[in-house]
Amino acid sequence: MKVGFIGTGSMGRIMIEAFIQSGALHPGQITITNRTIAKAEQLAMIYPGLQLSHSNVDVTLQSDILFICVKPLEYKTVLVQIKEHIKQLQILVSITSPVLIRHLEELLPCKIAKVIPSITNYVSSGAALCIYSERMTNADIEVLERLLSHISSPIRVAETHTRISSDLSSCGPAFLSLFLQKFIDAAVEETGMSKVDATLLASEMLLGTGKLLTTGGFTPLTLQQQVAVPGGITAEGLRIMEKELRGMFNNLIRTTHNKYDEDVAKVEAAFFGTKVE
Incomplete structure (x- = not known):
């Protein structure tokens, strides 16, 4: 299995290192890239065999499972770059909550999941929140959750409960x-x-x-x-x-939910030029 990461910032790096350190993946199975390529290069130096790319498209072409670990307002740019190159059988995993499943389905033909990790996954503990598009089969879900189970307890949640x-x-x-x-x-x-x-x-x-x-x-x-x-x-x-x-x-919960609603509206505007009411 080949796994790709577009984005090696804070949470992307945590997931990459957790997968390697837990033995879920060896470095040669992972291809990474980042907008600031020096961050990806640093990881590649720490983990010999980790595949480094300067291209989002190249990472997409090499991956069975592709994790998108960029900021919400950067998603549209990344997806436009890769949408002509990603195949229906590939699994794309978003790790940010304001980007909704329907946003991704509008632009991409592939199988889509949303996984919200936690910093606790760095020590192979805590939950990974899992939300799946209808394009995901039971076999797809099993493959993804088997991978995640090395670093977390995969827990399925409704997208309406993503924020809480x-x-x-x-x-x-x-x-x-x-x-x-x-x-x-x-x-x-x-x-x-x-x-x-x-x-x-x-x-x-x-x-x-x-x-x-x-x-x-x-x-x-x-x-x-x-x-x-x-x-x-x-x-x-x-x-x-x-x-x-x-x-x-x-x-606290009202505050985080208000911020989430604002972020979803910004993503909606970035994707479609409209705001969520």
Whole structure:
């Protein structure tokens, strides 16, 4: 199987390195290119055998599965370049949420999937959100999900739930990291504990909590109930958190959804010269 990447920016690079480091693909199976070619050249130097190209068309011609990892407003330019060269049996994978399946189907004759990765995939963990066009057969889906399963848990979601699913799985690591950083900073400020020690303890706590919630049989609610003894210290901490965090996550979700709607409208205008109402 030959896999191509157009775009080796932050998330494209994470996926390439994760596939190689997990053993899902060896470098010789991957062809890459990037608008700033130096970024692709750097990757090729790190992973001998990785195929480097200066042409989007060349990467397309060499790929069974083609990942498009560019910014949303750059998609139209890339697709116009490759649309006469991509074949019906090839699978094109978009990794950005504002570019919709129908946008891609309007321009391309091939099989189309949308996969929203997460930075957690770099350590072969977390989810990869999967959305499929009707052109994808069960066999196509199996091939793609088998590849993704080396670096993630492929989870199928409805395109209408792309944004909230991405908030939880893809933006979530950054949101939780901010929460954890504030917790660490407060520990240091209030007690004089070293930042190194506080960071280590908090990070190990987060790792263990993730295991409890995935393989340990706990839900967020049952975990709180297990730790918090009525009238105890944890229960008092949860009480103040409930008060201070009330409404914050609702506002967060409304904000990300508003930004997503704006981005979809911009993509719509770039593709078709019209805006989404």
